[in-house]
Amino acid sequence: MSPPPSRLEAHIRRTLELRYPRHVVTNDTLGLDRLRALLDTIAIQGNSRKLRNIMIGWAPFLGEEACDRLFDQCMNARRKWSSVELGTLFDLTEHERSAIGAWNIRPAGYTDDDMKRLRRETKARSSCRSRRRKAKEAHAKSKAAADDISLTERQKSIYMQTADAWRSTTEIGAALASWPEYKPLARDALRKAVLRACNELIGQGWLSGEVRSGSRRQTILFVRRTR
Known part of the structure; x- marks a missing residue:
């Protein structure tokens, strides 16, 4: 039984699916680099079978020799991509990041200060929603009692x-x-x-x-x- 995907793997997969809805990357440097980010993350877990299946599924245009070479590169390197690298690689916007819930990937071009601001805004919105929910519950409770x-x-x-x-x-x-x-x-x-x-x-x-x-x-x- 295969181990469950890591959170980073899930977020990279969502972003990859966003860029390539048909689940096949383009046969160029950018497409293969984006696929490589997912493959590297899977390789870190040591799941060779899953790695090969993802490779064949997302890049069916690769020949057997090219697949073997890419497989060896990923298993040997086991590169861990940073959130900044992934955001730049996928050119991910904050709107897209929020829409697919890829929280482990930083939006392209965002600095540390931008991320602090973003976290403050997210926390403020969450607090506002919480206050509205509590007020609504209190009102419902009052009305039920008053009825x-x-x-x-x-x-x-x-x-x-x-x-x-x-x-x-x-x-x-x-x-x-x-x-x-x-x-x-x-x-x-x-x-x-x-x-x-x-x-x-x-x-x-x-x-x-x-x-x-x-x-x-x-x-x-x-x-x-x-x-």
């Missing part, structure tokens, strides 16, 4: 504005002020509606509450979720 039949529509809308961290009823009221069902309410009426609903949710065990002193010596109710 409980024991809550009124007003209680549901207010519960969805709460979180695991403390939040004041003033903040909740400000967030709901633009909602159609709350828009007709005057400021004081909105405050009382939010306060009444929060107290109801506290009584039902959906929220926990804490009264704190405000900047003008008034008391403000802070709430957070308990479930």
